[in-house]
Amino acid sequence: MYKYLKIIDDVIEKGYYKDDWVSLMDFEVPAWFKKAKFGIFIHWGIYSVPEYSNEWYSRNMYTEGMPAFQHHIETYGRQADFGYKDFIPMFTAKKFNPKEWARLLKESGAKYVFPVAEHHDGFQMYKSSISHFNSYEMGPKRDVLGELKEALEQEGLVFCTSSHRAEHWFFMGNGKKFDSDVKEPLKRGDFYWPAMPEPDFQDLLSEPYPNEEFLQDWLVRTCEIIDEYKPKILYFDWWIQHVAFEPYLRKLVAYYYNRGLEWGEKVAVCYKHDALMFGSGIVELERGKFANPKPFYWQTDTAVARNSWCYTDSLDYKTSVEIICDLIDVVSKNGNMLLNIGPRADGSIPKTDAQILKEIGEWLKVNGEAIYNTKVWRKSxxxxxxxxxxxxxxxxxxxxxxxxxxxxxxxxxxxxxxxxxxxxxxxxxxxxxxxxxxxxxxxxxxxxxxxxxxxxxxxxxxxxxxxxxxxxxxxxxxxxxxxxxxxx
Structure with a gap:
């Protein structure tokens, strides 16, 4: 841990980008991203096993009053006897074929792909030295992120990834309120750690503040992803805008942008809610868009289903026509669309997800010249x-x-x-x-x-x-x- 923190400091000290917003404002959106217009998000992990409600199952199964709480008891037993960690052996991914995934995503007309590296549940979908709770050592016992990177790049798709680790500060916290398998003592490296009380999600000053131990862990985990997998863009979900993350986030962005220069690449961070200073990354809008064109480049992240980012047995799917209309609208307003799919726990792509992707791809084969490599007109x-x-x-x-x-x-x-x-x-x-x-x-x-x-x-x-x-x-x-x- 401390050795890696020293490496991070050394890279920033010697690099062009410093961990202050004035320096980070020298950021420029990569040219390839502005031309690509359309990418694919992939939410796949332990939360795909129960196929219930949405990707927040790991929180909701420990939250009394949530439908997932009672569903879990009725389906798997009491949380003290069968906890979220007990889904890991069930996550075998026996049908996971990264080459088939990559071919389908290429067929969709997408130009770049964001598999989730780590979601709020804290399970790493890659080989890691930070925690044993990762897909290389448990569950599939495969380096999912690494295999996908290789397959995607073979198809000419740009590899990006996302970390949703920040929210793990509180994601398992409700499990401490009753008799469950989320028990003290918890220490760094444990699957459920730190399981703190749940804050007000929108309060930028909410307590308890993430402490230095967690923030350092977050920084090192993210830098490990950067160094081992070299994503062209890194995406963060919403909670990194909490004030406690700010100095660590500055350091992370400076480290990443300097690493990009070492690779000969312009890399970028997608962020929400002013977590980064405006102009130092790519503005991200979740499940929405702007009403008018913007002078800055931006991205919307949305999904093939309205009610979940992962696969469940009750998905409310959009039509390909609806998604294509949204893509056209977003591009006309100086944005990109990142469209999420949710594979099943066994690694198969649901038929409806695949059909939607193919229909979008067929439209783009004909009409792609009106989308790719275009710019906004004087009217959108x-x-x-x-x-x-x-x-x-x-x-x-x-x-x-x-x-x-x-x-x-x-x-x-x-x-x-x-x-x-x-x-x-x-x-x-x-x-x-x-x-x-x-x-x-x-x-x-x-x-x-x-x-x-x-x-x-x-x-x-x-x-x-x-x-x-x-x-x-x-x-x-x-x-x-x-x-x-x-x-x-």
């Missing part, structure tokens, strides 16, 4: 349907109309994606109307041609002061339809 959107800004706003699918259109640009082309293509094939793009007053900053270019991605029909089009009117006869689609508008 037009139409009556208003996007809700903020986190956790994806509970219901939007009902888009023929007038809801999103824009991107690349080269000499403006791409206009009609989110709900009309049966009569008639579309008016108001943002491309002829300019009546040249002093008003509207589009004042010359349209050379209009074509439709994925369709042979040549649309009839004309432009006047009302907009660019487009008419098709044979184009039918349940998915968004993209017009490629070439400028002279």
């Amino acid at each position: 959107s037009e139409g009556p349907t208003k996007e809700i800004e903020g986190q956790f706003s994806d509970n219901e699918a939007k009902k888009y109309t023929r007038e809801d259109i999103r824009f991107t640009v690349s080269g000499k082309c403006i791409y206009a994606a009609v989110l709900n293509y009309p049966e009569d094939g008639k579309v008016i793009i108001k943002s491309l109307a002829e300019s009546v007053n040249q002093n008003i900053p509207e589009f004042h270019g010359i349209i050379n041609s209009v074509s439709i991605l994925g369709f042979d029909e040549k649309p009839i089009w004309k432009r006047n002061t009302q907009g660019l009117s487009i008419e098709t006869k044979t184009v039918k689609s349940d998915y968004p339809v993209v017009f490629k508008i070439q400028i002279k």
